[in-house]
Amino acid sequence: MKTLTLNLPDSLDIEEFEAKMLFAGQLYEKGKVTLGQAADIVGISKRSFIEIxxxxxxxxxxxxVEDLEHDIKVALGN
Incomplete structure (x- = not known):
């Protein structure tokens, strides 16, 4: 796994866990990482990541939305 170092302003009131969740969540939503990889970034289980x-x-x-609509059409035989 790669290591990333960020320099954040002292005025930013954010805990390490929150920063990791925000980063991993964005990567997951953008399709850059899997659910398991996102959970690993944060250092928690997949189940915990899903719950949080x-x-x-x-x-x-x-x-x-387009993928969902396509899958619905395929499932309905359209």
Whole structure:
């Protein structure tokens, strides 16, 4: 795993866990990492990551509307 060092302003009131969740959640929503990889970034289990995601405004479903509509049409045989 790569190591990333960030320099944040002292005025930014953020804990390491919150910063990791925000970073991992964004990467997951953008499809850059899997759910398991996002959980690893934070250092928690996939289950815990899924349970916490909503508190940070992330959805476990990273499907686009177009993908969802396509899958519904295929499932309905259209």
């Amino acid at each position: 995601m909503g508190r940070f405004g992330f959805s476990v479903f990273n499907y686009s």
